[in-house]
Amino acid sequence: MRSTAMSEGDGGAAAELKEVMETTMRRLRDRFEMTSGQLESNIDxxxxxxxxxxKNVAELMSQAGMEASSDVSESV
Structure with missing residues (x-):
């Protein structure tokens, strides 16, 4: 009898642990998705x-009479 009671208690603890882990994983997933969205937006x-x-550098170079190259970083 005693081993059955311990098994039932262990099952309850396992179910509680499972619920806590699922909640934690759901929160992590939600935070990851939010952060990913923000990062993508910032990169865009x-x-x-x-x-x-x-564009502004090319316009300034044009106004200054300089020829704008296709790669602005070479002349900066």
Whole structure:
């Protein structure tokens, strides 16, 4: 009888542990997805800013009478 009671108690603890782990994993997944989305958004924004910067540099070079190369980093 005693071993049955311990087994039932162990089963309850295992079920509780499983629930805690599933909740933790769900929270981690949600945070990961949120962080991934924010990172992707920031990278896209950075890409747009770099393109704008390259465009502005090319315009300034044109105004200064310099020939803009296809790779702005060579002349900077």
């Amino acid at each position: 924004q950075m890409g747009r800013r770099i393109k704008d910067l390259e």
